[in-house]
Amino acid sequence: MSLPLAGRHVACLMGGLSPEREVSLVSxxxxxxxLERLGARVSRVDAGRDIAQVLTALKPDVCFNALHGEWGEDGVVQGVLETLALPYSHSGVLASALAMDKVKAKAVIAAAGVKVPGGGLYSRFDVARDHVMQPPYVVKPNAQGSxxxxxxxxxxxxxxPTEVLAPGWTFGDEVLVEPYVRGHELAVAVMDGKALTVTEIVPSTGFYDYEAKYGEGGSMHVVPARIPAEVAERAKAMAEGAHAALGCRGVTRSDFRYDDINDLxxxxEVNTQPGMTPTSLAPEQAAHLGIGFDDLVLWITEDAYARGGAGGGTTSR
Structure with missing residues (x-):
C-alpha cells in the first residue's frame, strides 16, 4: 500500500528571520x-534571504510554510513563492499581510461584525512617558506573534511601561495599546473555513506569554473549554467570520478573551500560520476531533497542492 505523499517533493520552510525563529524550527x-512518515521526499529549508535561489535549485512540488512571525508570515515569503509559481500552505499574500498588522486586521474584522477590543496605535515614546489610557491595559507590537x-x-x-524604551526593543516605534479584558483565554482553530472547537488556556504564570506558550509546563490546555455552550458557539462563529473577512485559507487560529462576569x-487576533509544536493548540483541537497530527499535516499539504495545481502557482487571496 503506497503512502499518501509518495513521489511528492515537499520543501518544509522553517526557522526564518523573526524573533519566533526558535518556535518555527520546532514546528x-x-x-x-x-511529511516523511507520509512518504514525501522532504527538503528541510532553514529559510534565509536566499530563499528564492534555494527553492529554484530544489524545485519542490509544494512548500509547507512552517515559518512564524515577520517575513515568513506577513506576506513577504508568500510573495516570493507566488513569483516562483510554487504552491504553498496557509494564507496568501494579502491575507497574510493583513492579519499580521493587528490594527488593520481589527478594522476589517470589526467591519464584518466580530467584536474586538478598543485601543489603537501609539508612539512608544508617548506610551513610556505617561499612561495613554486608564489601566489595566495591554501594550504589544503591532506586527509580532507568540x-x-x-x-x-x-x-x-x-x-x-518604560520597557518599550529598552535598548533591546526591536519591534518598531509604534505599539498597539488595548484595554485589558479579564477572564478566560480562549483559542479556536479554523480548518477549511470551519471552526474545530474551543480551547481554554490556563497559564501557570497568570499570563499567556511566550514562556507560557512554549515552555515546559507553562500552561494547561482544556479541550473543550469550560465555558457555556452558547459562548463556545459564539467563539466558533466569530473565528469563522474573521477567517473569511481576512481572506484566509487552510488552517488559522483565532485568540479570544472571555469576561464571564460581563459576558464579553x-x-x-488571527494567526494565519498557527504553531505546530508539541504544545500547539491547532493540532490539539484537531486531535480532539479525531484528526491525528499526520492527517492534519497531510490535509494542509494537499490543500496547498490542490490550490496550486500541477503546474505550480497560487492565488494571492
Missing part, C-alpha cells in the same frame, strides 16, 4: 517528520 521539524514583546499594565501600576467575548 518545522515536527511537520517535516510527519506574545513577543507583550506588556501588561495593571491597575495601581507605579507608572507607564472579544477576538484579539
Amino acid at each position: 518545522g521539524a515536527a511537520c517535516a517528520d510527519a 506574545s513577543v514583546g507583550v506588556i501588561l499594565v495593571f491597575e495601581g501600576a507605579n507608572g507607564p 467575548l472579544v477576538l484579539l
Whole structure:
C-alpha cells in the first residue's frame, strides 16, 4: 500500500528571520517528520534571504510554510513563492499581510461584525512617558506573534511601561495599546473555513506569554473549554467570520478573551500560520476531533497542492 505523499517533493520552510525563529524550527521539524512518515521526499529549508535561489535549485512540488512571525508570515515569503509559481500552505499574500498588522486586521474584522477590543496605535515614546489610557491595559507590537514583546499594565501600576524604551526593543516605534479584558483565554482553530472547537488556556504564570506558550509546563490546555455552550458557539462563529473577512485559507487560529462576569467575548487576533509544536493548540483541537497530527499535516499539504495545481502557482487571496 503506497503512502499518501509518495513521489511528492515537499520543501518544509522553517526557522526564518523573526524573533519566533526558535518556535518555527520546532514546528518545522515536527511537520517535516510527519511529511516523511507520509512518504514525501522532504527538503528541510532553514529559510534565509536566499530563499528564492534555494527553492529554484530544489524545485519542490509544494512548500509547507512552517515559518512564524515577520517575513515568513506577513506576506513577504508568500510573495516570493507566488513569483516562483510554487504552491504553498496557509494564507496568501494579502491575507497574510493583513492579519499580521493587528490594527488593520481589527478594522476589517470589526467591519464584518466580530467584536474586538478598543485601543489603537501609539508612539512608544508617548506610551513610556505617561499612561495613554486608564489601566489595566495591554501594550504589544503591532506586527509580532507568540506574545513577543507583550506588556501588561495593571491597575495601581507605579507608572507607564518604560520597557518599550529598552535598548533591546526591536519591534518598531509604534505599539498597539488595548484595554485589558479579564477572564478566560480562549483559542479556536479554523480548518477549511470551519471552526474545530474551543480551547481554554490556563497559564501557570497568570499570563499567556511566550514562556507560557512554549515552555515546559507553562500552561494547561482544556479541550473543550469550560465555558457555556452558547459562548463556545459564539467563539466558533466569530473565528469563522474573521477567517473569511481576512481572506484566509487552510488552517488559522483565532485568540479570544472571555469576561464571564460581563459576558464579553472579544477576538484579539488571527494567526494565519498557527504553531505546530508539541504544545500547539491547532493540532490539539484537531486531535480532539479525531484528526491525528499526520492527517492534519497531510490535509494542509494537499490543500496547498490542490490550490496550486500541477503546474505550480497560487492565488494571492
